Amino acid sequence: MIILQNYRVISCTDGFLRIQSKEHSSCSSCGGKLRVRDSRHRRVINAAGEVTFYRLRRFKCQSCARIHTELPDCIVPYKHYAADVIESELIH
């Protein structure tokens, strides 16, 4: 996981928020070079209780092949956990 502190949030036309990093990230495990692999969608509930959808980039390390998701520091890990719980309750 890559936690970004210097980034811009951009609204996409399809309603997702995209993170534009201003940092040069490297692999947190080995320091290797990262290449964009794909992206995944993440549902986040903010402090005001509003649901937002993020499209987060996933990187693959060119040296150790680990996958890292780019996460802005405004997403609090506890909050996505809560969002995932709510989502799974809606499905069942």
Ligand SMILES: [Zn+2]
């Ligand atoms: Zn690596």
